[in-house]
Amino acid sequence: MNLETIEKLQKNFPSILIDEPMSKHTNLRIGGPAKLFYAADTVEDLIDALQIARREQIPWYVFGGGSNMLVSDDGFDGLMIQIAFRDIKMRSKSVTADAGAITASLARQTVEAGLSGLEWAVGIPGTVGGAVFGNSGAWGGEIKDTLVSVDCIDLATMKQIVYPNAVCSFGYRDSRFKHEPHIILRATFGLKPAEDSTKLTTRMNEIMNERKEKQPTDNPSAGCIFKNFVFKDESEIEKLKNEVKDIPVEMLDRKSLSAGWLVSQSGMKGERIGDAQISEKHGNFIINLGNARAQDILMLTSKVKMKIRDEYNILLEDEVQLAGF
Numbered sequence: 001m002n003l004e005t006i007e008k009l010q011k012n013f014p015s016i017l018i019d020e021p022m023s024k025h026t027n028l029r030i031g032g033p034a035k036l037f038y039a040a041d042t043v044e045d046l047i048d049a050l051q052i053a054r055r056e057q058i059p060w061y062v063f064g065g066g067s068n069m070l071v072s073d074d075g076f077d078g079l080m081i082q083i084a085f086r087d088i089k090m091r092s093k094s095v096t097a098d099a100g101a102i103t104a105s106l107a108r109q110t111v112e113a114g115l116s117g118l119e120w121a122v123g124i125p126g127t128v129g130g131a132v133f134g135n136s137g138a139w140g141g142e143i144k145d146t147l148v149s150v151d152c153i154d155l156a157t158m159k160q161i162v163y164p165n166a167v168c169s170f171g172y173r174d175s176r177f178k179h180e181p182h183i184i185l186r187a188t189f190g191l192k193p194a195e196d197s198t199k200l201t202t203r204m205n206e207i208m209n210e211r212k213e214k215q216p217t218d219n220p221s222a223g224c225i226f227k228n229f230v231f232k233d234e235s236e237i238e239k240l241k242n243e244v245k246d247i248p249v250e251m252l253d254r255k256s257l258s259a260g261w262l263v264s265q266s267g268m269k270g271e272r273i274g275d276a277q278i279s280e281k282h283g284n285f286i287i288n289l290g291n292a293r294a295q296d297i298l299m300l301t302s303k304v305k306m307k308i309r310d311e312y313n314i315l316l317e318d319e320v321q322l323a324g325f
């Protein structure tokens with residue numbers, strides 16, 4: 001990127017940062033510098049930044065909380081835009097949250113307002129935009145369950161558009177936003193007034209405690225690295241029963257093999273490359289012991305994938321999103 005372009009952007013956006021380490025903005029605490037870094041506080045600022053980036057042909061990447069991202073050690077030679085508009089509007093039976101709203105605070109605020117439907121999301125790091133993008137889920141809940149509509153920019157036309165849930169193509173950690181370029185601006189959720197708000201608060205606290213018990217919290221991570229393996233049909237289940245011993249009944253019932261369980265079965269918990277380690281506590285978490293590089297994480301995930309493929313004939317898919325590679 002030439003100096004003239006950088007100066008032009010700095011003139012339009014005085015708060016833009018140069019060579020900003022992405023390790024400061026990702027949960028994994030990994031990632032080299034973004035040549036340009038801009039936190040868009042309003043939709044208007046976001047659109048202005050996109051228009052300039054397009055006009056000047058600068059590569060750009062939009063993100064929220066950085067909790068599901070692995071950024072290259074070389075960083076990103078373009079404009080990193082963080083969605084930083086974070087308003088939450090509560091109504092009697094629904095809530096509209098800006099894409100930059102913190103998912104966990106959204107969950108807390110809805111519970112405090114006595115509304116049920118998002119309490120499962122209390123421990124999910126990151127923003128509402130990121131959660132809609134990946135149809136985040138936990139403890140039996142998923143974004144798609146209560147989402148009514150998504151306001152976004154369709155990057156093919158640069159028009160703002162509102163999609164009802166039915167056209168968002170939500171699936172397991174999947175949505176149309178992963179396949180067609182859009183920027184999520186805000187989302188509306190339909191919620192139910194809880195019959196017993198004390199019970200709702202207790203449920204939220206239980207979820208938080210269970211998370212602390214089962215997941216590593218002392219070291220940085222990006223949450224689950226791999227998607228769980230979903231069985232296509234009964235014949236696949238029968239085939240797998242021969243390849244993988246002692247599959248827990250609950251996984252057979254829900255037709256999904258937990259990636260963490262597979263990693264644990266393969267004996268890879270605790271394996272390390274550099275400062276990247278497969279958590280001893282949860283096989284689907286790779287933690288940063290201090291100075292892990294993106295390369296270490298990638299090599300470790302490849303090692304896991306190869307072992308699981310060789311031992312069980314299963315191809316694990318990444319859940320984490322790559323940027324700058």
Ligand SMILES: Cc1cc2nc3c(=O)[nH]c(=O)nc-3n(C[C@H](O)[C@H](O)[C@H](O)COP(=O)(O)OP(=O)(O)OC[C@H]3O[C@@H](n4cnc5c(N)ncnc54)[C@H](O)[C@@H]3O)c2cc1C
Pocket residue numbers: 027061062063064065066067068069083099103123124125126127128129130131132133134135136137138177182183184185221222223224321
């Ligand atoms: C400790 C830990 C526990 C976790 N537990 C869970 C869990 O239980 N369940 C679960 O589903 N996930 C979990 N995650 C993963 C992560 O928190 C979620 O995927 C989260 O919703 C990502 O939000 P984010 O804002 O951080 O996204 P980012 O990491 O910022 O971005 C992820 C992807 O979304 C895209 N994106 C972000 N915002 C927008 C937007 N406004 N418009 C378009 N695209 C956008 C980015 O381009 C990127 O490709 C966990 C992560 C950690 C670190």
